[in-house]
Amino acid sequence: MDPRLPRMLKDAALTVLVAAALGIFIVGFRTVDVGSRTGLSFDYHFVDLGVALIVIFFGRLGLSLAATGLRWPAIALGIAMIAAGASPMKLPSGFLHWFVTLGGVLLVIRAIWPWADQAIVAAARTPTGRVIDQIGTRWLGWLLLGLAIVMPFTPFADQKTMDLGVLILTYVMLGWGLNIVVGLAGLLDLGYVAFYAVGAYTYALLSTQHGLGFWVVLPLAGMLAASFGVLLGFPVLRLRGDYLAIVTLGFGEIIRLVILNWFDLTNGPAGIGSIPGPTLFGAVFAETAPPGKQTVSEMLGIPFHGIHRLIFLYYIILLLALITNIFTQRMRRLPVGRAWEALREDETACKALGINPTNTKLTAFAVGAMFAGFAGSYFAAKQRFISPESFTFIESAIILAIVVLGGMGSQIGVVLAAVLLIGLPEWFRDLGNYRMLAFGIAMVLIMVFRPRGLIGHREPSIRLHPVAPHPVKSGGSG
Amino acid sequence: MGKRKRRTSKEQGTTEDMAYFTQQLINAITLGAIYGLIAIGYTMVYGIIGMINFAHGEVFMIGAFISLIGFVICSMLGIGSAPVAILLVLLIAMAFSAVYGWAIERAAYRPLRGSFRLAPLISAIGVSIALQNYVQLVQGARPKPGGQIVSGGFNLFSLDGFDVRISWLQIIIVLVTIVLMAGFTWLIAKTPLGRRQRACEQDMKMASLLGVDVDRTISFTFVLGAALAAVAGMLFLMYYGVIDFFIGFLAGIKAFTAAVLGGIGSLPGAMLGGLLIGLIEVFWAAYFSSEYKDVAAFAVLVLVLIFRPSGLLGKPEIEKV
Numbered sequence: 001m002d003p004r005l006p007r008m009l010k011d012a013a014l015t016v017l018v019a020a021a022l023g024i025f026i027v028g029f030r031t032v033d034v035g036s037r038t039g040l041s042f043d044y045h046f047v048d049l050g051v052a053l054i055v056i057f058f059g060r061l062g063l064s065l066a067a068t069g070l071r072w073p074a075i076a077l078g079i080a081m082i083a084a085g086a087s088p089m090k091l092p093s094g095f096l097h098w099f100v101t102l103g104g105v106l107l108v109i110r111a112i113w114p115w116a117d118q119a120i121v122a123a124a125r126t127p128t129g130r131v132i133d134q135i136g137t138r139w140l141g142w143l144l145l146g147l148a149i150v151m152p153f154t155p156f157a158d159q160k161t162m163d164l165g166v167l168i169l170t171y172v173m174l175g176w177g178l179n180i181v182v183g184l185a186g187l188l189d190l191g192y193v194a195f196y197a198v199g200a201y202t203y204a205l206l207s208t209q210h211g212l213g214f215w216v217v218l219p220l221a222g223m224l225a226a227s228f229g230v231l232l233g234f235p236v237l238r239l240r241g242d243y244l245a246i247v248t249l250g251f252g253e254i255i256r257l258v259i260l261n262w263f264d265l266t267n268g269p270a271g272i273g274s275i276p277g278p279t280l281f282g283a284v285f286a287e288t289a290p291p292g293k294q295t296v297s298e299m300l301g302i303p304f305h306g307i308h309r310l311i312f313l314y315y316i317i318l319l320l321a322l323i324t325n326i327f328t329q330r331m332r333r334l335p336v337g338r339a340w341e342a343l344r345e346d347e348t349a350c351k352a353l354g355i356n357p358t359n360t361k362l363t364a365f366a367v368g369a370m371f372a373g374f375a376g377s378y379f380a381a382k383q384r385f386i387s388p389e390s391f392t393f394i395e396s397a398i399i400l401a402i403v404v405l406g407g408m409g410s411q412i413g414v415v416l417a418a419v420l421l422i423g424l425p426e427w428f429r430d431l432g433n434y435r436m437l438a439f440g441i442a443m444v445l446i447m448v449f450r451p452r453g454l455i456g457h458r459e460p461s462i463r464l465h466p467v468a469p470h471p472v473k474s475g476g477s478g
Numbered sequence: 479m480g481k482r483k484r485r486t487s488k489e490q491g492t493t494e495d496m497a498y499f500t501q502q503l504i505n506a507i508t509l510g511a512i513y514g515l516i517a518i519g520y521t522m523v524y525g526i527i528g529m530i531n532f533a534h535g536e537v538f539m540i541g542a543f544i545s546l547i548g549f550v551i552c553s554m555l556g557i558g559s560a561p562v563a564i565l566l567v568l569l570i571a572m573a574f575s576a577v578y579g580w581a582i583e584r585a586a587y588r589p590l591r592g593s594f595r596l597a598p599l600i601s602a603i604g605v606s607i608a609l610q611n612y613v614q615l616v617q618g619a620r621p622k623p624g625g626q627i628v629s630g631g632f633n634l635f636s637l638d639g640f641d642v643r644i645s646w647l648q649i650i651i652v653l654v655t656i657v658l659m660a661g662f663t664w665l666i667a668k669t670p671l672g673r674r675q676r677a678c679e680q681d682m683k684m685a686s687l688l689g690v691d692v693d694r695t696i697s698f699t700f701v702l703g704a705a706l707a708a709v710a711g712m713l714f715l716m717y718y719g720v721i722d723f724f725i726g727f728l729a730g731i732k733a734f735t736a737a738v739l740g741g742i743g744s745l746p747g748a749m750l751g752g753l754l755i756g757l758i759e760v761f762w763a764a765y766f767s768s769e770y771k772d773v774a775a776f777a778v779l780v781l782v783l784i785f786r787p788s789g790l791l792g793k794p795e796i797e798k799v
Contacts, residue, residue, distance in 0.1 A: 018577060018580075018581055021574060021577040022574075022577055022578060022581060024574070025543070025544045025547045025548070025570075025574055026540065026543060026544065026547075026612075026613060026616055026617065027616050029547045029550075029551070030616060030617060030618070031546060031547060031550065031617060031618070031622055032618070033620070033622075033623075040546070040550050040622065040623065040625075041550070042547075042550065045616075188596050188599065188600075190603075235780075235784045236780065236783065236784060238784075239783055239784075239787060242529070242530050242595075242596070242599055243738075243783055243787065245530070245596075245599060246530060246731075246734060246738075246779070246783075247779065247780050247783050249731070250731065250735075250776035250777075250779045250780055251776070251780065253731070253772070253776055254773050254776045254777065254780075257769075257770070257772055257773045257776075258773065260769075261769040261770060261773075393727070394607070397603055397607060400600070400603070401604075404600055433611055433614055433615050434611075434615070436607060436610075436611040437607075437608055437611040437612055437615060439604075439607060439608075440604045440605065440606070440607030440608025440609070440610075440611060441604065441608045442604070443600060443601065443603065443604025443607065443608075444585070444586045444601045444604040444605055444608070447586075447590055447593070447597050447598075447600055447601040447604065448586070448589045448590065448601070451590070451593050451594065451597050
């Protein structure tokens with residue numbers, strides 16, 4: 001009997017008490033419409049609550065055990081929880097099975113984490129580890145790029161996978177665009193989706209009402225979004241970080257509400273439909289071409305297939321995303337790019353050195369907005385239908401989460417985070433609302449445990465002395 | 479949010495315009511009181527740890543849900559008297575929402591003290607998303623009708639056939655707000671708890687050197703803010719009669735605007751800001767267009783931050799290196 005055990009038990013009991021207070025009303029009584037005049041009645045969920053509290057008790061106990069170094073009991077507890085969750089035992093809801101199992105898995109991970117951490121550090125010190133580390137740092141980006149290029153020609157490339165690829169790449173591009181604002185310049189922008197909406201509506205309106213093509217509108221949309229960025233940024237960029245965040249949030253909501261209510265221009269909540277897709281040298285992706293045009297299959301002399309359009313869309317977004325990335329990498333080496341990063345680190349020092357903070361921030365804001373505009377007009381061309389629903393605050397939050405999870409300022413981190421945050425949940429579509437719940441919790445957990453993101457270590461954009469021949473240990477490149 | 483009377487035609491006498499104006503003023507003050515109660519939570523937390531507690535609107539929403547459940551339980555237990563039911567639900571909602579405030583701070587913000595500046599804000603956004611979806615999962619996505627707990631009212635006066643009415647509910651809302659504000663001001667100004675709170679707000683390090691338990695004081699701030707937000711939630715439920723899991727987002731942003739407008743960190747400022755936001759929203763809807771009333775509130779936020787970032791009653795912030 002460990003003398004620390006009573007304290008841990010007490011701690012676990014207190015946690016359960018708090019959890020009970022949190023859950024008793026909101027979880028215990030589920031309000032349901034009964035249709036009568038009095039309105040509501042209850043579904044009682046006390047059994048669910050009770051089971052959840054038991055899980056919380058053992059989970060908390062296990063965490064304390066792991067934290068005090070009693071790893072084996074913690075692991076045993078975790079395995080017991082996994083077994084209980086996976087067993088055919090009848091629990092009141094499927095969610096509880098997941099809850100128990102997932103709790104057990106997390107507990108086991110927490111318990112063996114110190115060992116795993118040690119092992120990784122030790123492995124990285126061995127000569128082979130160093131080589132792998134170096135390859136990872138230097139070649140991971142190229143490897144991913146190669147994979148992305150050949151992906152449509154692999155046998156997995158069916159409709160579903162291609163759709164997912166396009167979706168992930170769209171978020172990668174948005175993430176890279178926002179990374180300029182948040183990661184490099186250190187400005188927290190919670191209304192990024194507003195510029196995305198500007199781009200989308202620019203293309204939707206110009207193409208449906210004036211018959212302009214995708215490739216003509218694309219630069220226009222970018223420019224328009226950038227001017228919106230300047231327009232908004234000019235007055236507000238003097239504000240401090242969190243004020244700026246809220247103003248951008250307010251601005252994002254204003255744009256959405258205007259789109260929602262300006263019926264004559266935007267058709268309000270009904271949205272804009274039948275937006276033409278992008279063309280390849282004037283040829284359209286369709287089975288039969290409209291008069292005066294030819295289809296791509298006619299032009300290339302290949303039989304028509306629906307997936308061609310998807311492959312084309314895939315390469316467009318890949319190209320756009322790469323342009324964003326290369327542009328950012330190049331900007332970082334220019335004086336203005338360096339000024340962004342300097343500004344992020346210390347604004348007062350920058351002022352003292354003669355950098356104009358407002359103008360510098362403004363360029364970052366405008367460039368970020370421009371890429372959102374590109375992505376937006378691509379989005380409109382891909383979906384062929386847009387409505388204000390697609391541009392809510394939650395989109396901004398998702399893009400921000402990608403940047404934050406990736407490790408602010410890290411380009412490769414954004415890719416990994418987009419795959420993780422967009423790709424995984426898409427595969428588990430049937431999780432439904434649990435997705436967003438997990439998403440929110442994940443955001444908190446990342447901030448608590450890995451505030452610097454997946455790729456926490458950022459390569460400096462410039463070194464005073466060239467890199468020494470034996471590489472410094474690093475987790476990833478920028 | 480339709481609790482206002484429509485104008486029938488453009489050609490109306492000045493007396494009727496006056497009556498219409500007075501009616502809108504009454505509605506605006508009621509709404510402003512609710513915003514003010516939420517705004518206090520923002521302002522206190524910002525004052526003490528300098529973070530925007532983005533999840534505060536969600537605590538308000540949870541407070542409204544607990545109140546809804548409380549009222550249904552009351553009617554099931556056969557508590558017919560409205561004052562008793564309101565008092566009972568008020569206490570329950572305050573107590574249990576306070577636990578939410580405490581738990582959020584403990585789990586999502588306290589581990590981040592000393593992290594980089596934007597970390598708590600990002601964490602707060604995560605909490606906000608999680609809580610919204612949590613309530614949606616356990617309570618369902620459909621709007622919940624709260625029923626009418628207090629009905630009726632009286633005519634204040636009549637001008638040319640236009641009745642200016644005050645409902646009992648509006649009186650209750652304003653009264654509850656005034657009483658709570660008075661109690662709260664007393665708590666901050668006169669009690670040892672309040673003294674510790676003010677000490678931490680001025681200089682956290684010095685306060686801790688002088689024996690103030692900073693962690694506990696910050697928790698106390700969150701608990702107080704959450705309790706007031708819960709009251710606002712209950713009043714909101716009673717006033718509008720319908721709530722859903724998403725009400726916290728808009729109300730939260732508007733209340734934050736109120737806090738900024740009044741001068742963030744200032745308690746009377748929060749109340750004043752709340753009233754002003756209520757006025758702007760109601761009068762914009764009454765005289766211009768109700769579709770753009772939220773745009774008006776956001777525009778005010780942007781304008782205030784640009785032209786007077788320290789708010790009406792706040793002190794300008796000087797950055798020291």
